[in-house]
Amino acid sequence: MEAVAALSLLCCTIPLIILLYLLLFKPRHYNLPPSPPSWPLIGSIPAILGSNKPLHLTLTDLAKTHGPLMLVTLGTAPTVVASTREAAMEVLKSHDKSLSGRHIRMSFRIKEMNKHSLVWSNCTDTWKLLRRLARTEIFSPKMLQNQEPVRERKVGELVEFLREKEGKVLMITEFVFGTLLNILGNVIFSKDVFGYGEKNEIGMQSLIKELLVIGASPNVAEFYPVLEPLDMQGLRRRCADRVSRVNKLWESTVKERRISRSGDPKDMLDVLLDNGFDDVQINVLFLETFGPGSETSSATIEWAIAELIRNPDKLAKVRQELDQVVGPTSQVKESHIPQLPYLQACIKETMRLHPAAPFLLPHRAVETCQVMGYTIPKDYQLLVNAYAIQRDPKSWKEPSKFMPERFLESEADYNGNYFDFIPFGSGRRICIGMPLATRTIPLIVSSLVHNFSWSLPDGKRPEELAMNEMLSLSLAIDPSLTIIPKVRIPHA
Secondary structure, three states: OHHHHHHHHHHHOHHHHHHHHHHHOOOOOOOOOOOOOOEOOOEOHHHHHOOOOOHHHHHHHHHHHHOOEEEEEEOOEEEEEEOOHHHHHHHHHHOOOOOOEEOOOHHHOOHHHHHOOOOOOOOOHHHHHHHHHHHHHHOOHHHHHHOHHHHHHHHHHHHHHHHHOOOOOEEHHHHHHHHHHHHHHHHHHOOOOOOOHHHOOOOHHHHHHHHHHHHHOOOHHHHOHHHHHHOOOOHHHHHHHHHHHHHHHOHHHHHHHHHHOOOOOOOHHHHHHHOOOOHHHHHHHHHHHHHHHHHHHHHHHHHHHHHHHHOHHHHHHHHHHHHHHOOOOOOOOHHHHHHOHHHHHHHHHHHHHOOOOOOOOOEEOOOOEEEOOEEEOOOOEEEEOHHHHOOOOOOOOOOOOOOHHHHOOOOOOOOOOOOOOOOOOOHHHOOOOHHHHHHHHHHHHHHHHHHEEEEOHHHOOHHHOOOEEEEOOOEEEEOOOEEEEEEOOOOO
């Protein structure tokens, strides 16, 4: 419905777009990257819509014809797409500084949010301070170690809830998403924000999901930036309303902590207060930790469970490893994860095949620069097609096949130095929450596999499980995975 409404609105505003285009467009002559056929006003949209595929698949196909660095124009908005490891190295390493800006989705362009953002702001001194605090305090090894028992307890609560649902058909991502919100709630201000079943009254989950839906909704202004001030679909107004409402959910927590703050920092709120952050800054950082962190990790966990169900031989190897390391009557601890190389290989293989952010986060050229012999003008948006890179047959044998074994002897890690495998990005804009995600995702996946046997509804066989992809704010399985738990490990 959102897409239909956006298309209808676009048709109604074509005369205005034509007028503004003729008044404002000033042709410049650059040696730009190759491009699919492009027309005035509509750009490359026909080539993209004509494929009848999700955008990540369409751009992957187009890159095979137009090259590793490709220009696509969506309406009047130019975007450069890097689709090979060599192109990714150029964007994320060789020209990291020149291409370090962010293209902010217009729905989220709320002044106070973007000014104080760790994710979306430019590489200013404030941004550098935030990155340093995140690296050395909020997501530091010491802080993560101190919070380890909390993460294990939150995952244990998920396991206990699922025990009560034995034999019932569940949409697993709903409860995994809630568990991730609770883990993040304890990282941020040492409180749960989600309750299972009838106890779920706080409203955090629904508001975060609404914001994610708004962010993923098609926006005509993304294709025709001159229309941005009009907010013709009301997406920015809706976003501002949800932001205001979600901020109120933790308002009293921040106020109480300001009054009673004492002792060594135990969570993100303590760190921010100790460094003099005001309420507006705190609200922004809380929101962008809750939103992207829960969405991308939830999608990865759902894909991992789906791949293991669809590949029973791989699932059996994971279970055998868990039984040997954890034991047949014990619960998984984070300390077990380093001793589970095959499980870790399954997580990496899931991220390779189904990167939660197939284009990472969009970059923006802060200055005009030369990349691979082509000019990237200032303010052009850039996408790194991690999906295409991580399925490139030049780098990966049988790239579309789920083969965790490929990572058992591989040097590829999550740190962005191995440009064939960049699920968290690379360079100065690498995902700052990676240390938490790489602890949380294996813990949840291993706990779900160790404690339960999973079957598909209606007697479906594993090979009948649909693995269709839907690109929203993250790369999700479509339809959402519905499975039936059977308790495998008794209470510890």
